[in-house]
Amino acid sequence: MKSVQDFDPEGFRAAYEELGLTQLDVANAIGVSPGTVGRWVRRRGAPSPRLFAAIAEKVGIPRSRMLRPLAEDADLAVLRTRAGLRQEDVAERLGVQASDVSEIELGAGRVRDEWVTTLSALYDVSVDQLAAAVEATATRWRASFDAKQRGVAPGR
CATH class of the missing domain: 1.10.260.40 (lambda repressor-like DNA-binding domains)
Incomplete structure (x- = not known):
């Protein structure tokens, strides 16, 4: 699995905007292009586990804010x-x-x-x-x- 399946683009966007950050700020903090962050927000992909962890650590967004609720059939x-x-x-x-x-x-x-x-x-x-x-x-x-x-x- 290459990306975080339960990634919630709306929660992610709301969280970084509440911090007063832009897509460019997030991208610079984790070492990706602003286009990559934009694709995540537009539901055209999701961060890899490594980048997901970097967002939490370097940007300070709690993982729970970037995830949909855990599905009952989650593996x-x-x-x-x-x-x-x-x-x-x-x-x-x-x-x-x-x-x-x-x-x-x-x-x-x-x-x-x-x-x-x-x-x-x-x-x-x-x-x-x-x-x-x-x-x-x-x-x-x-x-x-x-x-x-x-x-x-x-x-x-």
Whole structure:
């Protein structure tokens, strides 16, 4: 996942305008072009987890102001990007390879019990929300696997 899925352009714009900032100010603070920030505001994309984290850190906009409410069916990748983290960041905190995090987010790997507290804190969600995301990830994997077994494209 290359961008923050739950990014809220209206919340983002309102937050930087309340700070008295322009798109140019935000762009300069995080090292992108003003056109990039403009595309985010016009719903033509969303920041990557790295840039999302930079907005929160360097511009001072709380992540919660730039996100839509967490969907009930949010999966692990959504939780990670909402936290402004890359798979490499999570892997480092868990002491595993980024490919292990990728497998977990695809539903092919399993979240170990000893990771639950760390992931809950990293993603700033409750243990119950993390468990729901694990289940949503597994459900999507099973649906994709079953579709492949039947020779049908996933989602159809």
